[in-house]
Amino acid sequence: MRHIYRCPLRWADMDAYGHVNNVVFLRYLEEARIDFLFRPDKDFKQGSVVARHEIDYKRQLVHRHAPVDIELWITEIRAASFTLSYEVKDGDLVYVRASTVIVPFDFEGQRPRRITAEEREFLQEYMDAADDARTEGEAVAA
Template sequence: MARHVYRCPLRWADMDVYGIVNNVVYLRYLEEARVDLIFRMGPTEGDAFFKDGSVVVSHEIAYKQQLAHRHEPVGIEMWVSSLDSATVAVDYEVKDGDTVYATASTVMAPFDFRRGRPRRLTDQETAFFEKYLEERAA
């Protein structure tokens, strides 16, 4: 299946006193990459998943190597690792070539904010995420 790659810029404020990207900044990087992926859902309504409502259920991040601040962006490769009627899990590798700085996963759920409760994925959302579905290795 397809993977989505986002080229994430590094900012001066992202680094800590040691000149490396601070661990808490990774969540922002993952969010930027995830939004970039989801906005590809439709040519005119790219925000379909956000417009109809969604929430983040959980994040997991494993830091593999320090990422030094620099001017060049870092690649974030992402794919859907799990998809059911009520959740979608997106996995990521923050990397340059074979150098992996972090691996991560985000679980999201569709949510109806007007009613204040979870909802099911629409057929359009499911079809979009299926294009990126790649089951996790056991």
């Protein structure tokens, strides 16, 4: 299953050529990530931090008033981290493909922590079967 976030474009997001600036895509990914992780029914109450981002820019996104879709899903769950993948797109037209490694974090203790059973259950709902990803400890079919 994938989470879909309708991301509004802002006038300040564009560069001198009228395209959304590449660095703004990091903020778009953050907005989608927050929308996914911090919902009233499910969230990472204990906190988390970003350990890594990878972004592949596929084409320029011209500024407009209509929002752009960001699809988000889980591609890997480990003991103390998980990977989110994203596509920023309009239908089949993909502007950006990206991934983010998230580490659950204990802010009171100032250290990384393991993913709880409740968090793992929530994340597994968003594992995308189309991806060649698996959770830690699962055997690879030969």
